[in-house]
Amino acid sequence: MKRVLVPVDFSRDSMNALNAAISVANKIESDIRFIHVRKNKDYDEPFVIEGKEQDYGQTVEEFCGQIVREYRKKLKKGNMDYVIRHGKIYKGIIEQARHDRSGLIMMGTHGVSGFEEFWLGSNAYRVVSKAPCPVITVRHGFKRKKFGxxxxxxxxxxxxxxxxxxxxxxxxxxxxxxxxxxxxxxxxxxxxxxxxxxxxxxxxxxxxxxxxxxxxxxxxxxxxxxxxxxxxxxxxxxxxxxxxxxxxxxxxxxxxxxxxxxxxxxxxxxxxxxxxxx
The missing domain is CATH 3.40.50.620 (HUPs)
Structure with a gap:
């Protein structure tokens, strides 16, 4: 399994999934590529990691680069990089996984109820049902660092x-x-x-x-x-x-x-x- 693809939107849930992916990658000795999908390529805004005061950069590219530098240290053998796509989130993830021939996708999901469940079903579930490779979804709050x-x-x-x-x-x-x-x-x-x-x-x-x-x-x-x-x-x-x-x-x-x-x-x-x- 050469590469694990991790969708990141800078929320706690997606960063938690990135940490979980690092734990898996260290076991199976694979690389990690995280993907950020932007809806509009003509608009940019400052980003901060949810729950942190530190501002990692004024552009998406700078922000992603800082995350790579920080989180790559946790990988024992593999490498980490990122890619930015534009358009619909689920399509961007699926297309990137197909392009990379990813062996696994790991993504965070939010808690849902009511209308939110329909929304999640139209996004996250489209990834797990249409992805060209297996997908691990990590629900919010899951903090274990092992899959024993x-x-x-x-x-x-x-x-x-x-x-x-x-x-x-x-x-x-x-x-x-x-x-x-x-x-x-x-x-x-x-x-x-x-x-x-x-x-x-x-x-x-x-x-x-x-x-x-x-x-x-x-x-x-x-x-x-x-x-x-x-x-x-x-x-x-x-x-x-x-x-x-x-x-x-x-x-x-x-x-x-x-x-x-x-x-x-x-x-x-x-x-x-x-x-x-x-």
Missing amino acids: KILLPIDFKRDTRQKIPFTTELARLLNAEVHVVDFRSTDRTDIKIRLKKYADQAYDYVTGHGVKAVRSSKKGGDIPETIISYAVHEDIDLISIVTFERGTPANMALSTNAQLMVNHSPIPILSIHPSTRK
């Missing part, structure tokens, strides 16, 4: 199992433990048998690649809520999910669940689009 436990939820849909290879490889690079858990909302025997088979196969794949794993099974009426509850209880650092573009009725339901996870999980979400794993 990764939750790999399993259901009976074929596409959702496409997250297993990348999650396993990331866990290996991070030296993380993977919790392979099948989640269900029913006690139907046929579903339980099928889920057990799929989860056991996932467990065998993970451990077969030299990654430590834990196997479990959980039932709950609301699957996203049950997944988050398990993650909080088990002190999970990262939850792996599959995201889908809205289109077919089946994908619409799946994308809604994924969007709920991205919007509301207090724990970082690793989103993998099936098309990026082919």
Whole structure:
């Protein structure tokens, strides 16, 4: 994984995501490029990092340069640079990731409710559902500097199992433990048998690649809520999910669940689009 791309808008949340990306990059020995997308290339204004009094510069370029000089010191082996794009935020991020052939995007998200959730869905979720590579979203307030436990939820849909290879490889690079858990909302025997088979196969794949794993099974009426509850209880650092573009009725339901996870999980979400794993 040669490069991690980090969208930065100079808010606390985006700078927190940059710190999290540095922690990951130090483990997997990759470079970091952060991207700032400006809506209007003809207008500039002074910037300060949210929560700090220090003014790092009078232009976006000066500001980004100062951030690179400050944060690059935290990287053990990789390099850090930045790029500035203009236009729609989600398009700029996706186009840059495609141009760089980024291995991973890490981005901060804000807490949402009501209309804000619709707004987040039209921006951040467009990135995680259309990006050419996996995306880790870091919710506001998450301050851990390690990713030692990764939750790999399993259901009976074929596409959702496409997250297993990348999650396993990331866990290996991070030296993380993977919790392979099948989640269900029913006690139907046929579903339980099928889920057990799929989860056991996932467990065998993970451990077969030299990654430590834990196997479990959980039932709950609301699957996203049950997944988050398990993650909080088990002190999970990262939850792996599959995201889908809205289109077919089946994908619409799946994308809604994924969007709920991205919007509301207090724990970082690793989103993998099936098309990026082919």
